[in-house]
Every structure is written in C-alpha cells, then in structure tokens.
Amino acid sequence: MPMLADPSKKYKPYTPLVLPNRQWPSKTFTKPPIWLSTDLRDGNQALANPMTIEQKNIFFRQLVRCGVKEIEVAYPAASDTDFAFVRGLIENNEIPDDVWIQVLTPAREDLIRRTFESVAGAKHVILHMYNATSPAFRNVVFRNSKEQTVELAVNHTKLVRQLTEEYTTKHGTHFKYEYSPETFTQTEPDFAIEICEAVKATWGKAGTGDDRIIFNLPATVEIAPPNHYADQIENFCNKITEREKVIVSLHPHNDRGCGIAAAELGFLAGGDRIEGCLFGNGERTGNVDIVNLALNLYSQGISPNLDFSDLESVIDVVTKCNDLPIPARYPYAGELVFTAFSGSHQDAIKKGFEAQNERHALAAKTGEPQYWDMPYLPIDPIDLGLNYEAVIRVNSQSGKGGIAYLIKQHLQLDMPRKMQVAFYHVVQEVSDREAREMTVDDITTAFRETYHFGGPKYKGRLSLRNFKVSTEPVADPSDLSGDEAADERRRFDGTLLVDKVLRVIRGDGNGPLSALLDALKTHLDIDLTLREYSEHIIGGEEGQNSKAATYVELVPAGDRRSSKSWWGVGVDSDIAGSGLRAVLSAVNGAIGDRELPELKLTVGFNARSGQADIASVLVNSLGLELPRRFQAAFFEVVQRAAREAGGEISVGGLTDLFKDTYGFDPKGTIKPDISMPSFTLESVGDGSRRLIKGELSVSNQVRKFNGEGNGPLSALIAALHAHVEGSISLREYSEHALGENVDVVAVSYVELIYELPGEKKRSEWGVATDTDITASGLHAVLASLSRLRPKVTPN
Numbered sequence: 001m002p003m004l005a006d007p008s009k010k011y012k013p014y015t016p017l018v019l020p021n022r023q024w025p026s027k028t029f030t031k032p033p034i035w036l037s038t039d040l041r042d043g044n045q046a047l048a049n050p051m052t053i054e055q056k057n058i059f060f061r062q063l064v065r066c067g068v069k070e071i072e073v074a075y076p077a078a079s080d081t082d083f084a085f086v087r088g089l090i091e092n093n094e095i096p097d098d099v100w101i102q103v104l105t106p107a108r109e110d111l112i113r114r115t116f117e118s119v120a121g122a123k124h125v126i127l128h129m130y131n132a133t134s135p136a137f138r139n140v141v142f143r144n145s146k147e148q149t150v151e152l153a154v155n156h157t158k159l160v161r162q163l164t165e166e167y168t169t170k171h172g173t174h175f176k177y178e179y180s181p182e183t184f185t186q187t188e189p190d191f192a193i194e195i196c197e198a199v200k201a202t203w204g205k206a207g208t209g210d211d212r213i214i215f216n217l218p219a220t221v222e223i224a225p226p227n228h229y230a231d232q233i234e235n236f237c238n239k240i241t242e243r244e245k246v247i248v249s250l251h252p253h254n255d256r257g258c259g260i261a262a263a264e265l266g267f268l269a270g271g272d273r274i275e276g277c278l279f280g281n282g283e284r285t286g287n288v289d290i291v292n293l294a295l296n297l298y299s300q301g302i303s304p305n306l307d308f309s310d311l312e313s314v315i316d317v318v319t320k321c322n323d324l325p326i327p328a329r330y331p332y333a334g335e336l337v338f339t340a341f342s343g344s345h346q347d348a349i350k351k352g353f354e355a356q357n358e359r360h361a362l363a364a365k366t367g368e369p370q371y372w373d374m375p376y377l378p379i380d381p382i383d384l385g386l387n388y389e390a391v392i393r394v395n396s397q398s399g400k401g402g403i404a405y406l407i408k409q410h411l412q413l414d415m416p417r418k419m420q421v422a423f424y425h426v427v428q429e430v431s432d433r434e435a436r437e438m439t440v441d442d443i444t445t446a447f448r449e450t451y452h453f454g455g456p457k458y459k460g461r462l463s464l465r466n467f468k469v470s471t472e473p474v475a476d477p478s479d480l481s482g483d484e485a486a487d488e489r490r491r492f493d494g495t496l497l498v499d500k501v502l503r504v505i506r507g508d509g510n511g512p513l514s515a516l517l518d519a520l521k522t523h524l525d526i527d528l529t530l531r532e533y534s535e536h537i538i539g540g541e542e543g544q545n546s547k548a549a550t551y552v553e554l555v556p557a558g559d560r561r562s563s564k565s566w567w568g569v570g571v572d573s574d575i576a577g578s579g580l581r582a583v584l585s586a587v588n589g590a591i592g593d594r595e596l597p598e599l600k601l602t603v604g605f606n607a608r609s610g611q612a613d614i615a616s617v618l619v620n621s622l623g624l625e626l627p628r629r630f631q632a633a634f635f636e637v638v639q640r641a642a643r644e645a646g647g648e649i650s651v652g653g654l655t656d657l658f659k660d661t662y663g664f665d666p667k668g669t670i671k672p673d674i675s676m677p678s679f680t681l682e683s684v685g686d687g688s689r690r691l692i693k694g695e696l697s698v699s700n701q702v703r704k705f706n707g708e709g710n711g712p713l714s715a716l717i718a719a720l721h722a723h724v725e726g727s728i729s730l731r732e733y734s735e736h737a738l739g740e741n742v743d744v745v746a747v748s749y750v751e752l753i754y755e756l757p758g759e760k761k762r763s764e765w766g767v768a769t770d771t772d773i774t775a776s777g778l779h780a781v782l783a784s785l786s787r788l789r790p791k792v793t794p795n
C-alpha cells in the first residue's frame with residue numbers, strides 16, 4: 001500500500017506539554033549520570049534467541065569490567081534460564097560488593113514472589129516493579145480506571161515493601177526500590193506524578209543518598225522529539241515532592257532515532273540516572289546506547305565513570321552474545337567511524353596530526369594540558385584501545401595528503417609536497433584503473449615499485465654496491481682571491497650494478513650528488529640534473545639508531561624548468577649514502593627501459609676506456625673491487641701492455657694481465673717469490689701485541705722467522721726486516737668478501753713502500769685471498785713484497 005497523501009487521517013500528533021519556563025535548554029553537562037545497564041533484561045528480551053546462561057555470564061563480567069555499578073540482570077519470573085542465571089550470580093559470588101543487581105517484575109503477586117526468591121542471599125538488590133499507566137494501556141490492556149491503575153501499583157508496592165523487609169531480615173540484603181510507570185511519555189503528566197506520589201507514600205522509606213526511591217520514566221516507545229521528553233522530565237522533577245529523596249531515572253527507546261538526544265536533554269532537564277544498553281540493543285529500534293552517551297561526555301572532557309579503553313573487546317562480547325552486528329557507521333564503535341576516505345578530510349587530518357604533535361611537544365615542556373583538537377576526529381581512537389591504522393583509507397576520492405600520511409605512518413617517510421603530488425598521480429591511476437579501495441599494502445607496494453625503494457625485490461636497473469666520496473682540492477688554488485675559502489670539490493668512486501653487470505664509475509662535482517650525476521653521464525650517458533633536494537631524520541631522536549631519508553627531484557640537464565621530472569628517495573645511516581641512493585632511485589625512474597651503453601674496453605693508442613672501466617672489468621670477471629690507488633696503478637700497467645701489444649687489449653687479456661702481474665690466483669697454486677708455508681700467531685705482553693712465527697720461503701729456500709707488532713700485519717713486517725735489507729712500511733690496506741655463503745673468502749689488498757739507502761723509494765700492490773681474513777692480509781703483504789723484489793739478506 002502506498003504512503004498516504006494525508007497521513008493526518010491516520011496518525012495523530014503528540015500532545016505537547018506546556019512548560020513556558022523550561023530551564024534545560026541553557027544547561028550544560030558537568031557530571032555523568034548514574035548508569036544502569038539493562039542489556040541482560042530489556043536487551044535480552046528483544047533478542048530472537050535470548051542469551052544462554054553462559055552468554056549472560058560473559059556479558060555480566062564485561063559490564064563489570066567496564067565499571068557499570070547497577071546492572072539489571074533479568075526478569076527472573078520470565079523463565080527458568082533467567083531465574084537460574086540470577087541464582088548462579090549470587091551462589092558463585094560473581095557480583096562485586098560495589099555492584100547492585102536489578103531485577104524486573106510486573107505488578108503481579110506470584111511473579112513478585114518468584115522475583116524475590118531469585119535474589120535470596122544477594123548483598124545489593126534494586127527491586128524494579130512496573131505497570132503501564134497511559135490511557136491506551138489503561139483502557140485496552142488492563143481495562144482499568146486511573147484509580148484501579150494506582151491501586152495496582154500501590155498494592156504491589158506494599159507487597160514489595162513487606163518482602164524486602166523479610167529478605168533483609170533473613171539474608172541481610174540491602175534493597176532499593178525502583179518503580180516504572182511504563183509508557184510514561186504517553187501518560188498524562190499529572191497522572192504519572194500522581195501514581196509516583198502514591199507509590200512513594202506506600203513505600204514510605206524513601207530517604208536521601210542510597211535510600212532514595214528510583215522513579216524510572218520510560219519513553220517506552222519514542223513518540224515525540226527529544227525536547228518533548230526533556231520537558232516531561234523537567235516538569236516531573238519540578239512537581240514531584242521530596243525531590244531530594246527521589247532518583248529520577250531515564251529510560252529512552254529509540255523509535256524516532258532520537259534516543260541519545262532524548263537521554264541527553266532529559267539529563268539536562270534533571271534526570272539523575274540513565275538506563276540503556278551497550279550499542280543500543282533493545283526492543284524494536286533499541287534502548288538508548290550507553291557507550292555512545294558515555295563517550296559523548298568523554299569527548300567534552302567529562303569522565304563518564306565507565307571504561308571503554310578496550311572497545312574492541314566490548315564489541316566482541318556484545319556482538320557475540322546478542323548475535324547482532326554493529327553497523328559500520330555506528331557512533332564510536334562502527335568499523336568506519338574513525339576513517340576518512342575523502343581527500344580534503346585526509347589532508348586536514350594529516351595537517352592536524354602534524355600541528356598537534358608540535359602543540360603537544362610545546363605543552364609537554366610548559367606543563368600545559370595536551371588538548372586533543374583534530375579536524376574530523378572528535379575523539380582520539382587510541383583512548384578506546386584502537387589505533388590510527390584505519391584513520392585514513394584510500395580510494396578514488398582520496399588526495400595526496402592522505403596518501404602521504406599513510407606513507408609516513410608505514411614507511412616513516414615524510415615526502416616533500418611536490419613528491420606527494422607526483423606519487424598521488426601514481427596511486428590515483430591504479431585506484432581508477434582497478435576501481436577499488438587501495439589498501440595500505442597496495443600503496444606501500446606502489447611506492448616501493450615506483451621509487452625502487454626497500455629491499456632487493458624492488459631494486460631498479462641501477463643500484464649502489466659501494467661508494468666512496470672523497471674531497472678533491474681545487475685544481476689551482478692560486479685562482480682564489482683574498483680570503484675566499486678553498487672550494488673543495490667532491491669525487492665519487494663507486495660500484496653500481498647496472499642491468500646485473502657491475503660497473504665501476506667515477507665523477508666529480510660540487511658535492512656528492514653532482515659527482516654521482518657526473519659519473520652517470522660519463523659512464524652511462526645519463527644526463528640529469530638536480531632540481532629539488534630535501535632530507536629528514538628517521539627515528540632515534542637523540543641521534544642513536546637514526547637514519548637519514550633524502551628526496552630528490554631530477555630534471556634533464558640544462559632544462560631546470562622542465563615539466564618532466566623524476567623523484568627519488570633514499571634511506572641510509574649516512575646522509576651522503578641516502579642522497580646517492582635517492583639520486584639512483586630517481587634515475588631508475590628516468591631511464592625506464594631505455595638502453596644504456598654497454599661496458600666496452602678500448603685501451604691503447606685510441607683509448608677511450610678510463611681507469612673506472614678497467615676496474616669494472618675486474619669486478620665483473622674476478623669479483624675484485626680494487627682500492628682507487630690500486631686501480632690507478634693497474635691502469636698504468638694496462639696502458640703499457642696495450643702499447644706494447646701495438647693496439648687494443650681484450651677483456652680476457654686484461655683479466656689475464658692482472659693475474660700475471662699480481663700473481664693473483666684464487667686457487668692458491670701460484671706462490672709469490674716470498675711466501676709463508678706456515679705460521680702461528682699469539683698474543684703477547686698484556687694481550688695487546690701479536691707475535692708471529694713460522695717458515696718463510698724466499699726464492700724456494702725455507703727460513704724460520706718471528707716478529708712482534710701491534711697487529712698481525714705489523715708483526716709480519718717486523719719479522720721481514722730480519723730477512724731483507726732496507727725498510728718496509730705499509731701504506732694502504734683494504735679488504736672485502738668475495739663469493740657468497742659457504743664459498744665466501746676474504747680478499748686483501750696491501751700496498752708496501754720499500755726504501756733501500758741510495759735507491760729511490762718504491763711502492764707496489766699485492767693481492768691475496770684466503771678463507772681466513774688474517775691470513776689473506778698476511779699473504780697480500782708477501783705478494784706486495786715479492787713484487788718489490790727487495791734485497792734479501794743471506795740465509
């Protein structure tokens with residue numbers, strides 16, 4: 001049937017109360033109400049499958065954990081389950097001393113007696129009796145006059161009073177009496193007061209404090225807007241006699257969806273107590289939601305005296321026991337209530353967090369309160385045991401701010417604004433293409449893939465293996481005028497993996513990044529320049545365990561206004577390292593799948609290959625990462641050999657040349673002229689010095705040797721002085737691992753200087769490998785010494 005064109009023919013408007021001097025509209029909240037949870041009664045009676053005893057027990061314990069001090073546990077006369085549950089609570093000592101259980105009974109003698117039986121032995125009980133008082137119920141349900149309705153309440157109140165006295169005498173139970181004129185909001189206001197006055201007089205024991213009688217004024221069915229309820233409550237509070245001996249309790253239902261508003265306005269209008277259910281379970285559209293009310297107060301800085309710090313557990317218990325879900329948009333508890341999808345909300349939240357962090361840091365110093373003041377987030381989810389994980393979720397409605405927030409949360413990277421815009425377009429494209437929400441994982445993966453960031457899986461075509469940035473003084477310092485500081489230049493020497501091939505590259509510039517860009521241009525034809533640079537620290541505020549994050553924007557060289565640019569990010573414990581990685585990250589984006597010049601070797605009269613290309617060959621063929629000065633020394637050898645060969649030298653020829661020149665033999669079959677068949681090392685003195693002993697083979701003659709020094713190499717050099725004339729000293733030493741996993745060995749590089757009186761000082765490099773790093777260093781010393789061909793003392 002369609003909706004009526006004139007619903008006034010079917011529905012009557014509510015009758016407003018005339019209350020011209022109402023006070024509640026200008027009142028504000030200053031304290032919480034007394035709470036009563038009726039989950040186990042009004043909530044339970046509305047379930048298709050009322051709770052089992054086990055479920056009621058779980059629910060009861062949860063309410064106690066939340067700090068609820070008055071809990072309506074059952075309608076004990078309704079069923080054996082309800083009755084047995086109440087008995088179980090009492091007999092198993094489940095009720096804390098400061099918690100009052102409440103039980104509901106209609107005004108019927110048999111049911112009242114049964115209700116009392118259920119609470120025998122309890123310490124604190126609120127006996128709650130009700131009868132409906134509105135005209136419809138008087139006329140239709142009970143077919144009672146007003147007088148008979150009052151009589152019903154009065155007579156059964158007498159019985160309640162008599163039984164409370166008997167049970168107190170017998171069991172020592174403390175009782176409070178609650179009377180509900182059911183359907184209060186549809187009852188004539190004066191008649192509701194009249195019946196409550198009669199009940200109060202009959203009860204005859206209303207006092208102050210804990211002895212107050214409770215008049216519970218239900219909006220059994222919410223038939224009017226919340227201001228109407230507030231007027232009714234204020235009117236009741238004004239007119240009921242001995243107001244100080246009365247607790248005015250509110251019991252709103254939610255038929256018009258105004259249960260929360262009705263409870264809040266009713267509370268301002270004079271209510272002392274609110275009855276409701278967690279997340280608003282209850283008859284039809286439910287009872288008023290206690291969690292919502294409590295957290296509304298909390299968000300105004302008023303402690304509700306209820307604890308929802310672990311809201312997830314509360315949700316879990318309530319949804320399982322009620323077997324009802326909580327909608328995603330439900331206040332405070334819904335899955336989406338702390339989530340922003342839309343760009344402008346996300347942007348404001350991100351900025352809000354940043355501003356708040358600064359504000360709180362300042363307030364922490366001055367001892368001021370650290371107020372929560374966040375756009376779109378009226379309350380901090382952390383207070384409810386939730387986290388910020390879901391605060392920002394990304395779909396096609398989202399903007400750069402939200403995406404940047406997630407990257408900061410999950411990767412600790414605070415992208416500069418222009419990079420945020422660039423990355424936003426990346427995410428937007430995927431989100432539009434796939435027409436779905438982008439999860440945090442989707443976004444962080446897109447970030448890693450775009451910027452080749454974070455682990456081998458995301459490596460780009462170019463990646464940094466190792467590097468050294470050194471300072472190069474200006475070519476001609478006399479160019480500098482007056483007291484102008486000598487402007488040092490930087491040299492970048494590094495090994496990159498380029499399309500899976502190791503390349504040694506070198507470049508110069510004003511700083512490390514421009515030196516790397518120069519190297520990339522020289523060796524790989526990648527001609528880019530830096531347009532934007534920024535950096536920040538990650539973690540370890542005091543500098544400990546902190547890392548540097550660097551962001552760069554590259555543009556084609558010579559076109560600083562280019563509309564085309566590539567962003568890159570790098571993280572390293574060293575600031576120079578993070579900058580270099582950021583440049584390579586951007587370069588990877590810039591080159592796409594463009595072909596890069598291969599490593600070609602042309603050494604000779606028309607040489608195009610430089611020292612770095614020669615080093616690239618060695619790193620690829622033998623895995624050797626020569627120190628820079630060793631590269632230079634070998635480069636001279638190569639040039640000489642190429643000249644002698646009358647032209648160019650091949651890659652294979654170059655590798656063999658290295659092996660022959662330095663006697664490099666990873667298998668250890670070639671022995672240098674001076675070698676060490678055996679040795680032992682021990683600590684001497686106070687343990688800080690080393691003594692080496694063993695056998696030396698010099699031109700195939702074996703000699704015994706021993707020497708002492710600060711370390712193994714200096715001990716060996718000291719020992720060698722007994723077998724050669726002149727003096728030997730160590731100029732440079734370096735080492736690295738060669739091979740992988742179980743096949744890994746150490747490679748050592750040593751440069752010795754040899755001085756013989758009357759002769760020119762000479763130096764030579766030696767290289768050796770060994771599974772033991774000390775041995776590889778010692779053998780490298782002997783390899784270097786052999787190449788120096790020292791004057792040997794007679795045996």
Ligand SMILES: CC(=O)SCCNC(=O)CCNC(=O)[C@H](O)C(C)(C)COP(=O)(O)OP(=O)(O)OC[C@H]1O[C@@H](n2cnc3c(N)ncnc32)[C@H](O)[C@@H]1OP(=O)(O)O
Nearest residue numbers: 042045075077078079106107108130131132141142182220
């Ligand atoms: C607004 C509320 O939420 S009030 C609480 C409602 N909760 C419940 O009803 C849940 C538990 N109820 C029950 O288990 C049952 O209704 C019982 C055990 C209480 C009573 O069951 P029955 O005796 O079979 O009666 P029934 O369920 O039909 O209830 C209607 C009777 O109670 C009477 N009644 C209803 N409310 C009251 C009351 N507050 N005081 C006295 N009598 C009442 C009705 O007039 C009717 O009487 P009648 O049979 O003489 O016509």
Ligand SMILES: CC(C)C(=O)C(=O)O
Nearest residue numbers: 130180182183218220
């Ligand atoms: C028993 C009364 C208080 C009730 O539940 C109601 O009127 O909703």
